[in-house]
Amino acid sequence: MGHRAKNKQPPPKPLEDSTQPSPKKLGKRKAEAIDDKPSSRPAKKAKDQTKSKTKGTGKKENKKAKKQDVDAWEDVEDDEEDLKAQTKSLFRDSEEEDDDEEGLTGNLDDIEFDEWVLLLCFYNSAFLIGLSLFLSDEPLRGQAQQFDFDSDDEDDELATQQPPSRAKKSKQAERPAKIIPTASDNSDSEDDSDDEPVTMANMVAKSKALEAKAAREQALDLAEVQAAAEMEADDDFDMQDVEDADDDEDDAEADGEVFHLPTAEEREAEKNAGGPDVHVVQRRMRECVRVLQRFRKRAEEGRSRVEYTEQLIADIASYYGYNEFLAEKLFLLFPVAEAIEFFEANEVPRPVTIRTNTLRTRRRDLAQALINRGVNLEPIGKWTNVGLQVFESSVPIGATPEYLAGHYMLQAASSFLPVIALAPQPGERVLDMASAPGGKTTHIAALLQNTGVVFANDANKARTKSLGANVHRLGCKNVVVCSYDGREFPKVMGGFDRVLLDAPCSGTGVISKDSSVKVNKSERDFTLLAHLQKQLILCALDSVTPDSKNGSYVVYSTCSVTVDENEAVVDYALRKRPNVHLVETGIGFGVEGYTSYRGKTFDKTVQLTRRFYPHVHNMDGFFVAKFKVEKRSKKVSGEKETKGGEVVENGDGENAEGEKVEFDEEEDRPYLEESKRRYLKSKGLRVPPRTAAAKA
Numbered sequence: 001m002g003h004r005a006k007n008k009q010p011p012p013k014p015l016e017d018s019t020q021p022s023p024k025k026l027g028k029r030k031a032e033a034i035d036d037k038p039s040s041r042p043a044k045k046a047k048d049q050t051k052s053k054t055k056g057t058g059k060k061e062n063k064k065a066k067k068q069d070v071d072a073w074e075d076v077e078d079d080e081e082d083l084k085a086q087t088k089s090l091f092r093d094s095e096e097e098d099d100d101e102e103g104l105t106g107n108l109d110d111i112e113f114d115e116w117v118l119l120l121c122f123y124n125s126a127f128l129i130g131l132s133l134f135l136s137d138e139p140l141r142g143q144a145q146q147f148d149f150d151s152d153d154e155d156d157e158l159a160t161q162q163p164p165s166r167a168k169k170s171k172q173a174e175r176p177a178k179i180i181p182t183a184s185d186n187s188d189s190e191d192d193s194d195d196e197p198v199t200m201a202n203m204v205a206k207s208k209a210l211e212a213k214a215a216r217e218q219a220l221d222l223a224e225v226q227a228a229a230e231m232e233a234d235d236d237f238d239m240q241d242v243e244d245a246d247d248d249e250d251d252a253e254a255d256g257e258v259f260h261l262p263t264a265e266e267r268e269a270e271k272n273a274g275g276p277d278v279h280v281v282q283r284r285m286r287e288c289v290r291v292l293q294r295f296r297k298r299a300e301e302g303r304s305r306v307e308y309t310e311q312l313i314a315d316i317a318s319y320y321g322y323n324e325f326l327a328e329k330l331f332l333l334f335p336v337a338e339a340i341e342f343f344e345a346n347e348v349p350r351p352v353t354i355r356t357n358t359l360r361t362r363r364r365d366l367a368q369a370l371i372n373r374g375v376n377l378e379p380i381g382k383w384t385n386v387g388l389q390v391f392e393s394s395v396p397i398g399a400t401p402e403y404l405a406g407h408y409m410l411q412a413a414s415s416f417l418p419v420i421a422l423a424p425q426p427g428e429r430v431l432d433m434a435s436a437p438g439g440k441t442t443h444i445a446a447l448l449q450n451t452g453v454v455f456a457n458d459a460n461k462a463r464t465k466s467l468g469a470n471v472h473r474l475g476c477k478n479v480v481v482c483s484y485d486g487r488e489f490p491k492v493m494g495g496f497d498r499v500l501l502d503a504p505c506s507g508t509g510v511i512s513k514d515s516s517v518k519v520n521k522s523e524r525d526f527t528l529l530a531h532l533q534k535q536l537i538l539c540a541l542d543s544v545t546p547d548s549k550n551g552s553y554v555v556y557s558t559c560s561v562t563v564d565e566n567e568a569v570v571d572y573a574l575r576k577r578p579n580v581h582l583v584e585t586g587i588g589f590g591v592e593g594y595t596s597y598r599g600k601t602f603d604k605t606v607q608l609t610r611r612f613y614p615h616v617h618n619m620d621g622f623f624v625a626k627f628k629v630e631k632r633s634k635k636v637s638g639e640k641e642t643k644g645g646e647v648v649e650n651g652d653g654e655n656a657e658g659e660k661v662e663f664d665e666e667e668d669r670p671y672l673e674e675s676k677r678r679y680l681k682s683k684g685l686r687v688p689p690r691t692a693a694a695k696a
């Protein structure tokens, strides 16, 4: 286990703690980066007026206070239409029945502005008293939570109201970052109300803004004290320090602290002495990043870029606890500084998220039910109308009555993405080729509104048990569970409108959940996985009918970030199947797929694929590609179909001459052989001489 892994951060902190995180732990730049995202939200608190009124006064008064609390809400409910409108803006269920609720339509339009100000003051002061009790460690007991109706721009506005230094610190006092997307969560939302005068419609939002500001200021004071203590002890690697080091470069030189990159002999000696001290590793990583960012100016004379890179990768491996092979593979995916952010993000758990099962309930009803049980949550983001992010819960979120009744699935936010891309339409016939334990199957079933049929397949029979259990719990009536090797499709079954291939993969996107990936993956694993993925993707493409009335689509996804398992597989499929092409995923955010990588060039349309990263999107690393399958073009006698100069087969697994073309084992043979050689070598076994295929 690496130094950093040993000090791994705990799961996202509960509300009380999340108001006062260590500024150093968060990292100055990270805190700012998170804050800069319009999607960042202020710490949200359960409505705390009850506490403020009942502290130390016994049960009876507690009840009374609760009644007052409800009364306060009843005042607000007088204008329920406004609330309803705002609630809808947050809980935009796709199939929302806008007129299925009878709203109260009390007219308070004639209340004067200064009466509203009084009302606001009441809310604000009640909140402040509640906050002080809240911070005194009193447990949260299922009070009604107010949703955050605030504008996403609120942080910016508050920052401008405060002196710069305080504004900066207050940003560190916020709850864990919300799950992306930055662009779609921006200020042109319907929630924006900061600049407007106080009206009935925005009163709650304004009140919340004031509450949030007060909360931040309180938390700031506490954070300041804590931060001072933690600064000393904290040994997180922080990219801000690299930047500070840049600023201090000349000073450091003047102080005689010039960094010296160890020579090969010095590294060996260090290894023999039991490895470097963690502080030495940290400093060296910082310095290597700094040098690699401006190599010509900062490198020691006579030392090469390769030497710095090798040292940095070795230090990353030891600090974060990776084998050097994987540390290098992941490091190479990013610019130097971003790579460090990626490794750091893998040390922090991702937010807990749930997906509303729209076959059983609506998101806002589910949210209300869970809030009543003491769960602190909010919608994930505007890109999903079924997701909720759970910040804190006084009950186990996997064992609530709502969970048992199938009202939601505990599911990582990234796992929503392939199904959003697949976009199944009611009545369609869908294949989920590698489906256990069924997170995506049940999502597909819900989007089909229990119509059509989903064949949920998984090669691993044992895993189909949990798949079946989820299908039943969530009330999916259109799912058929089966267990074939995906490579047997379409022989066992074909003619699907859409196919999802959520492929078996190395899991390099989910290291924060499964740190064993750091050490248990070798080059051979990646070669074998890519080989399997290529076989599966051709079978997936061959399993759709090109005649589907809404268009025939295949979505390929992995929870891995390596290029071999993603773009290289997609590019392979494009080369092998001329009747398919890539289309937009429809997800609306994500980083474009690589079209060239370390000397390999892919089809230029591969940029339509999307990558998702923990350090960018605060979700598991993921990859999504969407293919459209067209009818194969009629074979013209004597003509060969070519793509990129290569003879290719058509959509039926036949080439232009009508011969059956299976998965091309030969193409991968040199890679497999080479990988086997390395594997044997690493195990100290005899390595056979290279065959002609491998030499080629």
Ligand SMILES: C[S@@+](CC[C@H](N)C(=O)[O-])C[C@H]1O[C@@H](n2cnc3c(N)ncnc32)[C@H](O)[C@@H]1O
Pocket: 415, 433, 434, 435, 436, 437, 438, 439, 440, 441, 457, 458, 459, 460, 463, 484, 485, 486, 487, 502, 503, 504, 505
């Ligand atoms: C990433 S997981 C799928 C997760 C699933 N889609 C979900 O959302 O819950 C990959 C699955 O592929 C299955 N698998 C591995 N090899 C397979 C093959 N050759 N054919 C079909 N499924 C396979 C594994 O058993 C595993 O359940």
